Each structure stands twice: as structure tokens, then as C-alpha cells.
Amino acid sequence: MADPQPPVAKLGESGLDKVTAGHGQAKASVEIMEPIPKALQLRLEFTSISGTVPKLFGQPTLLSRLRAGKVAAKEHQQASERQILFGITGSCNPGEVLALMGPSGSGKTSLLSVLGGRKPKAMRLSGVPHYNGAPLTKRAKRQVGFVLQDDLLYESLTGHETLYFAAMLRLPRAMTAAQKTERVLTVVTALGLDKCRDTIIGGFFRRGISGGERKRVSVGHELLINPSILLLDEPTSGLDSTTAMHLVATLRPLASVGRAVVTTIHQPSSRLYTQLDKLLLLSEGHAMYYGQASLAADWCSERFLTAHPDGYNHAGAVHEAGLGNQLWSAAQSRKQLSPGLPIQAAAPEPLSQHHQDWDQDQDRDRIASSPSASSSHDIELAVGEGLAAPPVGLGPDGRKVNRWGASYTQQLKFLFVRAVKTRRFETMSVQDIVQLLIVGLLCGLFWLQRGQSATVRGASDVTGLLFFQLVFLSFRSMFAALFTFRNEFKMMLKERASGMYRLSAFYFARTASDLPMELSLPTFYIVLMYFMSGLRLSAGAFFANWMAVMLVTLVAQSFGLLVGATVMQPKTAQTIVAVSMLAFMLVGGFYVSAIPVWISWLKYLSFVYFGYNLLIKIEFGGRTIYDCGGADVADPQQHPELCHPVPSLQQALHLQESPDAWPWEVLVLLGYLLFWRCMIYVALRRKTSGV
Structure with a gap:
């Protein structure tokens, strides 16, 4: 018996109508993108990712060269290395939205660039991300969409022209020009770009579309190829809360049809946070937390209570009514398991092995119970065994996919x-x-x-x-x-x-x-x-x-x-x-x-x-x-x-x-x-x- 066809993601199914209802517009249930076949789904895994970059100093002046000589000037130019990533481990399965969070300078963008195969040349990397168990190749990059934080778009082109040229160059050769044009219209409608399709992108000296529309054009640029994995770097940067919610809520239906989504987010709202499945919390290049986003607060509270058994303020202020049943039970169990241990301040460290094991044990249950997985048999995964899919860069029939979309x-x-x-x-x-x-x-x-x-x-x-x-x-x-x-x-x-x-x-x-x-x-x-x-x-x-x-x-x-x-x-x-x-x-x-x-x-x-x-x-x-x-x-x-x-x-x-x-x-x-x-x-x- 053949597997049932996974449903097509629709904006109406993601709760996006409720977000835009305040504008007095009834948004139709629009097909945003067809599902990813099981043979083309990708599971992203990264283990012990560490990275160092050179710590550059200013160039020596001519006067310093004359005074110190060539040897000292050469030593002045030599750069010491600074580590920015420390043994980061995690994964993102089809159907999931993984968020990389942390303060500025925590390594979110650096890690995302490594995962997307776009690390800077100056970075020295240890640990390689794998897609379905294989390193990312140039041909496989066509299945990975990468949205940069800065919207790199041609200012003189309109929104429709930007997506049109991208479709003609990136979409497979097997598609006709009419099919590629239809894909452009689908993306324009799905992302709400109908009103600005004939407006130029614009820039500093020439007015164009708004910031939210620019970001949606950037996302649509990557959605044209129907990527198996979508990586987004700070997609909500510079947007108001409603526009940011509008954009991030779109990621849920994108993931629900077999697509893995990884995004960096800075200071998300509570409504936006509920759209996330997994969370990787970073601090100065260290992994502070990795697992279900809904359990991050409980996990961080348990870490704090382990180091401070007397509670948040003092023993008299800690009671079950104030903390809740779960946190109170966790605090009591911690005190019973480790009586008399010296109190140590919590410090950034690599991913806990205990929590990593817990995450692997819970993956199957969480995915099976999630809305994205319960609606499709094709997204069922055997965590730890990988996907039954050909290597990246191959089509559903096992043949090589041409790296270039257009001749x-x-x-x-x-x-x-x-x-x-x-x-x-x-x-x-x-x-x-x-x-x-x-x-x-x-x-x-x-x-x-x-x-x-x-x-x-x-x-x-x-x-x-x-x-x-x-x-x-x-x-x-x-x-x-x-x-x-x-x-x-x-x-x-x-x-x-x-x-x-x-x-x-x-x-x-x-x-x-x-x-x-x-x-x-x-x-x-x-x-x-x-x-x-x-x-x-x-x-x-x-x-x-x-x-x-x-x-x-x-x-x-x-x-x-x-x-x-x-x-x-x-x-x-x-x-x-x-x-x-x-x-x-x-x-x-x-x-x-x-x-x-x-x-x-x-x-x-x-x-x-x-x-x-x-x-x-x-x-x-x-x-x-x-x-x-x-x-x-x-x-x-x-x-x-x-x-x-x-x-x-x-x-x-x-x-x-x-x-x-x-x-x-x-x-x-x-x-x-x-x-x-x-x-x-x-x-x-x-x-x-x-x-």
C-alpha cells in the first residue's frame, strides 16, 4: 500500500489569519509550497562544531616599519586566533523548526554559516555538518535555501523581476518557462507580495518596498527552489512585532511538509517563540541548552536550582505555590540527590551529555505527537538510523541532479x-x-x-x-x-x-x-x-x-x-x-x-x-x-x-x-x-x- 501524499502547506493552517486579522483583511488559504518527497528530505546533523578566527590588528604604519624594522612589522601583522564556537552539537529533522538563540556575539550567525556551507575563508573549522550522513557538496547546495540577515537584492529590480530571474536561473531544467513563471506567482501570492510586485526594491537613495516586504522577497528567493532545508539568519531583524510574527509564522507550514528549518532569532516575542520546535541556546560560542523549545525554561531553572538549592532569593521565599509543582519537585529532588555538595556558579559549557541523551530518547515521541508529523506518514523518522534516502544531490530515482538549473x-x-x-x-x-x-x-x-x-x-x-x-x-x-x-x-x-x-x-x-x-x-x-x-x-x-x-x-x-x-x-x-x-x-x-x-x-x-x-x-x-x-x-x-x-x-x-x-x-x-x-x-x- 502506497504512503499517503503529504498535505500541501497552507497559510490558513498556521494560525497566520489570526495574526493579520487586526489589519481588517481576510487572508485566503493559499498554497505556499508543495511538500518535500521523502526521497528528497534531509536531516541535518552537526557534532562538536568548533571554530576559530584570526584576531586581526591594525596594519603597521610606514613610520612603525622604519622604526621597528621588517621583522617587527611582520610580527605586528601576524594575527592570533580566537575561538568563537566550542563543540556545538545538535540536529534538525524534516518537519522541525530549530531556533538558534543567544545574545549578540554568541556565535549564532557563525554557526548558521557553517551549517549552510558558507563559512568565512578565515575561519578554521573542526567538525563537519552532515546531511543524511554525508557532507554538503556543491551540487547538494541546490537543495539548501539560505536567507542572509542583510537583504542582498538589486535595488533597480522590482519584486517580481527579482523572483523571475531567480526562478529562471535556479529552477530545474525539466520545468518549462510557464511552470517557472507559475512558481513565481505562487510564491508572490503566498508571501503577500501582490501589492508590491511591480515596485522596485529600492535602497538608501531610491525609495522602494518596505522592510518587511524586502525580507519576504529574500525568503521567496529561496523558496522558489522548494528547498529541503531552509536556513534563515535573523529574519525578524528590523521588523515590527506584527510583521515579524507574520514572517516566522510562515515557517511552520513550510516545515510541516517535510522541510527542516533552521533560523537565528534575537529577542523573540512570546507568540513568536511558540512557533519553534527546537532551541539551541548559545552564549559566547558555548551551547547552554539544546532540546525542545517548550522545555527550555524548566531546564534552565533546574540548572540554577542545582547550583542554588536554597532557591531564587532565600529559603523562606521558596515554596510550592510560588514555583509551581514541577519546579518545586525538581528542586526537592536535586537537594535530596546532592546533599552537602558545594555550590558552584553556573558557567557556559558544552552541551550536557545527560540532556543530549534525553533529547535523542524523546525525538521520536515528540515528532510523532507534533502537528507537522501527525498529518503525514512521510515525515515519520527513525532517529539514530537516518532517512531512507539517496545521498544528497540525487533525485528521487537515484540519478544525479544537474547542479545548474538553467543551461x-x-x-x-x-x-x-x-x-x-x-x-x-x-x-x-x-x-x-x-x-x-x-x-x-x-x-x-x-x-x-x-x-x-x-x-x-x-x-x-x-x-x-x-x-x-x-x-x-x-x-x-x-x-x-x-x-x-x-x-x-x-x-x-x-x-x-x-x-x-x-x-x-x-x-x-x-x-x-x-x-x-x-x-x-x-x-x-x-x-x-x-x-x-x-x-x-x-x-x-x-x-x-x-x-x-x-x-x-x-x-x-x-x-x-x-x-x-x-x-x-x-x-x-x-x-x-x-x-x-x-x-x-x-x-x-x-x-x-x-x-x-x-x-x-x-x-x-x-x-x-x-x-x-x-x-x-x-x-x-x-x-x-x-x-x-x-x-x-x-x-x-x-x-x-x-x-x-x-x-x-x-x-x-x-x-x-x-x-x-x-x-x-x-x-x-x-x-x-x-x-x-x-x-x-x-x-x-x-x-x-x-x-
Whole structure:
């Protein structure tokens, strides 16, 4: 006889209607998520989890280095280790809600990150959490949902767009696009996000949805994959009591259909506390209590009465009416079992073996009697024997589940569209449009039709225009790209840890999005400046000028992305880019043409040098320029007595390359572009290694 199908979790079954009744809304019984098949249920176990982190000190100053020497400076940088977790043991079964509680700094977030396979690289760990008896693998991470304390969401996307792109990238390939869209609508309705589905997430400088809605979007981001285990870090942080109760009450129906839920909670209300099954109470990295949440008060009282047999105040104040039958009996039994023992103050210590044994003995009875287990035969467990399930990462039929939800081409497609949407406000902003139009208009007015002059004096002015055109866009693009990956790095780590996409797909899609987003506005600037200044009026020269400037702009952007991907300190990154760009300008060939031999090799490291020479060849290649003795004559050919053609424009304008030479600089710039783009990928790969 086949096992009965477990019921679908509904918000109406969790008592959530009573919570929201005060708002005058009758919430319908909405299906929040389908049940977890028994073959995909996971039991989380962790035994003797201990962790240490380096105790970092400030970086030594240059003065301290000179005074103390290299050895002392090196010793100053060496960090001693500090233990933050001490032998934590526990478990969470399907159908349970385990809460990690304790004061700030007790190790809740550190332990949760270890359980979710997201421990910091600097942490040295002993003890490994197991899922169905096996360590967590990258493929198995797709069955684990992890909600961070800080809501890492793209501010420019709406709530629906955020969940849509997550569904298209994370849900299995076997699902059609219509099924994935239907899953998004289900999550939006179940979490009460209908009213804000088309509102942007927003941030500090741009208003969007409320804090509670942001948190529910973060939870929905993980619920899309229907995870077997859901981990939440401080989901009620920053929320009012009603919103917090609304959110935590949702965890009960999520767990009731075969899902294990582990959450950290700080200062829960009494109503919120009743939604919990298990409690792991932490203090300074030590486990103070582990077991049923409803028995935590009794257990802590017994520990106190063991150390203080005379009661809470004094012997005269301790009586059965004041303590209650259970606590009074416990106190009397403690005094009878340990008469005359010295009184010791209770101190944080690892999990008591007595209580651990008690918890294992009571697991089956508690789960069988809980509402989540009594409604489903599939959630019955044999504690101590584990689940009769295949290893994590396998489907119900025992076959391997593909680690990536979307194919590589689909990842490129959706990541490209998302990258364009996330940058729609910043790239096409009014400020950028006004900036480029004003600078282009000023350039056109300052060099008004100077490009039509055929004299050496006019050509000298045009070289200044070409150099400014190149440097202005390079500076703008480089500094704008400097903070690109720094702003997206945490989001990238979060999504990569969830197995959302390949790093190469993210990088190629992000690079491809640069073309329409970074080249559109500079094009208007080039058109305005080019024709107002009267540069070479031919279609070939115009498009060659545009392509050359765009190529140099992409090279400059690549350098900014490379520095931003390798240096995470903003001031350090800005200093590196500013000094490098100034060096590139000085050796570019406009300010100084006769650079000393011993330092002239620096020009071959400057993309400004190659870009400037390329623009000179495009503008003056094949043209005849006249020397009119320093005068600026409108038509030099009409004044042969004053003007004569210059035999070498390179010598006349003090150029480093002949304008009539073959434009080999294009190949060098393309080489720089490819090299720096590859180095960016290598830097990102190193930064995200182990995720």
C-alpha cells in the first residue's frame, strides 16, 4: 500500500489569519509550497562544531616599519586566533523548526554559516555538518535555501523581476518557462507580495518596498527552489512585532511538509517563540541548552536550582505555590540527590551529555505527537538510523541532479537581460546625459570648425581636441567601472553559493551588457563634438574615429574593472587608478614627445599612447597640411607665397608616429582589451574560489 501524499502547506493552517486579522483583511488559504518527497528530505546533523578566527590588528604604519624594522612589522601583522564556537552539537529533522538563540556575539550567525556551507575563508573549522550522513557538496547546495540577515537584492529590480530571474536561473531544467513563471506567482501570492510586485526594491537613495516586504522577497528567493532545508539568519531583524510574527509564522507550514528549518532569532516575542520546535541556546560560542523549545525554561531553572538549592532569593521565599509543582519537585529532588555538595556558579559549557541523551530518547515521541508529523506518514523518522534516502544531490530515482538549473545559453540570456535592467537608472540617468551633452557642446564651441583648417596651427589645435576626446571618456569610464564588482561582489558570492549560475556566464553576460549601456551615451557626445569642431568630414573617418574612441573606452573600463576586482579598499583602488591614468596621459605623446630613452618604454604600457596615435592617423592620414609661418589662413592654396606644404607632418606637429603609417595600434588595443578581460575573470575566480 502506497504512503499517503503529504498535505500541501497552507497559510490558513498556521494560525497566520489570526495574526493579520487586526489589519481588517481576510487572508485566503493559499498554497505556499508543495511538500518535500521523502526521497528528497534531509536531516541535518552537526557534532562538536568548533571554530576559530584570526584576531586581526591594525596594519603597521610606514613610520612603525622604519622604526621597528621588517621583522617587527611582520610580527605586528601576524594575527592570533580566537575561538568563537566550542563543540556545538545538535540536529534538525524534516518537519522541525530549530531556533538558534543567544545574545549578540554568541556565535549564532557563525554557526548558521557553517551549517549552510558558507563559512568565512578565515575561519578554521573542526567538525563537519552532515546531511543524511554525508557532507554538503556543491551540487547538494541546490537543495539548501539560505536567507542572509542583510537583504542582498538589486535595488533597480522590482519584486517580481527579482523572483523571475531567480526562478529562471535556479529552477530545474525539466520545468518549462510557464511552470517557472507559475512558481513565481505562487510564491508572490503566498508571501503577500501582490501589492508590491511591480515596485522596485529600492535602497538608501531610491525609495522602494518596505522592510518587511524586502525580507519576504529574500525568503521567496529561496523558496522558489522548494528547498529541503531552509536556513534563515535573523529574519525578524528590523521588523515590527506584527510583521515579524507574520514572517516566522510562515515557517511552520513550510516545515510541516517535510522541510527542516533552521533560523537565528534575537529577542523573540512570546507568540513568536511558540512557533519553534527546537532551541539551541548559545552564549559566547558555548551551547547552554539544546532540546525542545517548550522545555527550555524548566531546564534552565533546574540548572540554577542545582547550583542554588536554597532557591531564587532565600529559603523562606521558596515554596510550592510560588514555583509551581514541577519546579518545586525538581528542586526537592536535586537537594535530596546532592546533599552537602558545594555550590558552584553556573558557567557556559558544552552541551550536557545527560540532556543530549534525553533529547535523542524523546525525538521520536515528540515528532510523532507534533502537528507537522501527525498529518503525514512521510515525515515519520527513525532517529539514530537516518532517512531512507539517496545521498544528497540525487533525485528521487537515484540519478544525479544537474547542479545548474538553467543551461549555459539560458544563463547568458537571463543574466544579460538582468544586467541591463539593474543598470537602467544609473547608466541612462539625467545627470550623465546632461554631463556629456554639456561637455560635448563646450568642446564644439571651443574648437568650432577648427578641424577644417589645413594649416599647421589648426592641426596643432586639433591634436589637443583628439587627446581631450580620448582622455575624457577614458577617465569617465575607468572610474565608473572601479566600483562595479565591489558593489556586486556580495551579491555574486550569495548567488554563486546557491548554485545559481556559472561564474563565466555571469562575467560574459556582464561584459556583453557593457556594449549597449556604456557606448550609447558617449556616442551622442562624439557626434556633437565631431561635427561642431569640423573634424574630417567623411563617413569612413567619422566611423573610424567613433570605433577607435569606443575601443579605448572599453580598454579603460577593463583596467578599472581589473583594479576594482582585485582591490576591495576604495581609497587604495582610487589611488591606483588615478596614478596609473596620470602616468598613461604623460607618456601618451601629447604633453611630451621626446621622452628620455631610459624611461620611454613606459609608453608601451599606456593605452592612451596607442589610442592617441590611432586618432591622429585617422584624422591626418593622407592629408596635405600647409605651413603658413604661424598664421592661420582659411585657404592656404590661395596663398602660395606664404603657405607651402610641409614635407613631414610628424616633424611639424612633433608626433611620435607618422600619420601615414599603417594603423597597427588597433591590434595592440584589442590585445590589451582581451588580456585585461581575461585577468578580470581570473581575479573573480580567485575571489570566489571555494564557493
